[in-house]
Amino acid sequence: MDYRVTSTTVEQTRELGKQLSERLQGGDVVTLMGDLGAGKTAFAQGIGEGLGVTSSMTSPTFTLIHEYKVLIQGTKIRLIHMDLYRLRFPEEAEVIGIEDAFVEDAVCLIEWPEIAVDYLPDDRLDVELHGSGEMPREIIFHARDSSWEQRLNFLANNRRI
Template sequence: MVQIRLQDAGATRELGAALGRLLGPGDVLILRGELGAGKTTLAQGLARGLEVKATVTSPTFTLIQEHQGRLPFYHIDVYRLEGPAAALELGLDEYFYGQGVTAVEWGERLEGLLPPEYLDVYLAYDPAGGRLATFAARGPRYHCILEELRQIAGPGG
């Protein structure tokens, strides 16, 4: 587990961009945290790190937005998803097991539909101001990325 303090929205985007540069084909990130925690902001950074030129907005109503960068970037938000049947209809496996990078806001709600391995990203309001990001590798695939994040966090992360 790695924790990183994010002073402001710019820091969230910067961290997302640094993480985005580390990602490869088929990587999956689950973005957790309450409304306003910074999930979409982090995804905007991921897009920058993946060299997406288009503007990344919240896919809350469209559920899935596909962007083209150095890899395809699938930005998904399942906040408004109504039940397991609707989740199945999204055809998530196409994204999870494809050659792009997938980031899912509220992804923990997908439970059994999640791939066996993913990078868990939890964003929380920091009582001291800003946000606190907590990263955990779900499966050995993400151990390397977690180590890179540990370097970014520095001592105390």
């Protein structure tokens, strides 16, 4: 089941990230797809805010990976924020150690995940953001397993597709 949500401001996109953060658990992988400026980082910032990240979360465009320490239900979790925009070959994902982020004590958010699709776990949540500039964004949530289907219930009053 997919949900389609409209966001008319960057604050709304952050708020959606924050709401999603309340449903996150260790081992989760969330991909963030969309063009330059679609709002992937804004959504990730909302997740960070919801998990209590106090430092400012920027796009890890050059560093590829940023990591934050957070607590989820009292358990220490690493919030790993990746941006794979600069990768040129899928194998580079392996070189940067992408699989080290797919562990039970981490939650992994991935901007520009497309190049590494073969390395991603099947039970992830895919989030697609459409739109740019000051236009409203259409945000599509695509649960890839039953756990995510249940956890996306909070979106139930939005359009299902």
